[in-house]
Amino acid sequence: MKTSKCRCGNRIYFNNSVCVGCQSVLGRCTSCGSLASFQGEAEQLSCDRCGSVAHRCLNQSYGVCNSFNSSAGSLCHWCEFTTVIPDLSAPEAQPRWAALETAKRQLLVQLQHLGMPPFVGNLQETHPLRFEFLEDRIDSDGKVHQAFTGHEDGVVVINMVEADSVQRESLRVRLGEPQRTLIGHLRHEIGHYIDWSFASRVALKDYHDLFGDPFAVDYEQAMQNHYANGAPADWATSFVSQYATMHPWEDFAETVNVYLDIMAIASTANDQGRANFDLSPQADVGGLVREVLKIVIEASEYNFDLGLQPLLPEKLPKAVLTKLNYVHALRSKELSPEIASSHAV
Numbered sequence: 169m170k171t172s173k174c175r176c177g178n179r180i181y182f183n184n185s186v187c188v189g190c191q192s193v194l195g196r197c198t199s200c201g202s203l204a205s206f207q208g209e210a211e212q213l214s215c216d217r218c219g220s221v222a223h224r225c226l227n228q229s230y231g232v233c234n235s236f237n238s239s240a241g242s243l244c245h246w247c248e249f250t251t252v253i254p255d256l257s258a259p260e261a262q263p264r265w266a267a268l269e270t271a272k273r274q275l276l277v278q279l280q281h282l283g284m285p286p287f288v289g290n291l292q293e294t295h296p297l298r299f300e301f302l303e304d305r306i307d308s309d310g311k312v313h314q315a316f317t318g319h320e321d322g323v324v325v326i327n328m329v330e331a332d333s334v335q336r337e338s339l340r341v342r343l344g345e346p347q348r349t350l351i352g353h354l355r356h357e358i359g360h361y362i363d364w365s366f367a368s369r370v371a372l373k374d375y376h377d378l379f380g381d382p383f384a385v386d387y388e389q390a391m392q393n394h395y396a397n398g399a400p401a402d403w404a405t406s407f408v409s410q411y412a413t414m415h416p417w418e419d420f421a422e423t424v425n426v427y428l429d430i431m432a433i434a435s436t437a438n439d440q441g442r443a444n445f446d447l448s449p450q451a452d453v454g455g456l457v458r459e460v461l462k463i464v465i466e467a468s469e470y471n472f473d474l475g476l477q478p479l480l481p482e483k484l485p486k487a488v489l490t491k492l493n494y495v496h497a498l499r500s501k502e503l504s505p506e507i508a509s510s511h512a513v
């Protein structure tokens with residue numbers, strides 16, 4: 169993740185709100201998009217990077233955001249994407265919500281940086297992206313209504329339990345998903361959003377050639393098959409994960425997840441001065457993946473030293489590279505005026 173500098177020279181990290189060096193107020197300025205230090209008194213702050221007037225996002229009072237807006241008394245650009253938050257009367261709700269908002273902001277900042285949906289043309293008007301952070305609900309008869317993590321028509325639902333590291337770890341082991349993390353979930357679900365809002369509208373033929381026609385495979389049936397029989401033995405030759413084998417939609421979402429993982433590592437390597445990767449839409453994605461996998465192997469060795477999981481699979485087969493290249497090429501696609509004007513139905 170891209171870092172920044174406080175006016176005193178200290179580095180500012182993603183979630184910082186106060187500089188440990190000079191006690192300046194820190195956060196993300198929505199006017200210039202940067203992490204920045206802010207100067208002035210209580211309600212008279214201004215951004216050190218762009219000079220804009222800066223008001224605290226309303227969610228700062230809940231400890232779930234560190235952003236600043238140009239207008240007073242409002243939510244920041246990032247927090248506005250969330251339309252349903254948990255019931256905050258439960259003691260565990262606030263830290264879970266904070267973890268989800270952090271991961272969501274991390275995702276959105278990356279998508280904006282890369283110029284990917286929903287930050288393409290007028291997509292947020294025609295195919296709005298929204299997040300709902302839900303909990304399982306028990307009705308008066310004691311019946312449990314489970315909240316399912318997933319995407320439908322622009323709404324990404326995350327079950328709050330995913331923000332609980334103990335619960336998530338038990339699911340990670342049970343479902344055999346080594347990279348089950350909050351940011352991983354969000355990168356997967358945004359893959360479904362990108363599919364629905366953009367890929368299926370601008371590059372459908374290549375999508376069908378690479379991932380298959382999603383409407384030719386019954387989803388419920390595919391899911392039952394997957395949980396009954398598991399992935400084919402040779403899955404690793406053409407898929408990025410076992411789950412990707414289940415259905416074309418899941419294959420695409422898993423590919424987007426890995427693409428965003430790779431771009432995140434490349435961006436951090438640039439920020440830390442270890443590399444100078446070209447992350448533009450024109451970059452050669454094959455060469456980029458090769459170089460990033462060298463970093464992955466090194467970092468996974470450090471993780472192994474501490475008994476942690478590998479960062480990512482350390483090899484990606486040719487078929488997966490072709491799919492990653494498809495996702496990368498989406499960044500050069502534009503919405504034609506005709507497509508841009510069509511709203512979701």
Ligand SMILES: [Zn+2]
Nearest residue numbers: 174176187190
């Ligand atoms: Zn400072």
Ligand SMILES: [Zn+2]
Nearest residue numbers: 197200215218
């Ligand atoms: Zn600014």
Ligand SMILES: [Zn+2]
Nearest residue numbers: 225233244247
């Ligand atoms: Zn906010």
Ligand SMILES: [Zn+2]
Nearest residue numbers: 356360418421
């Ligand atoms: Zn999915």
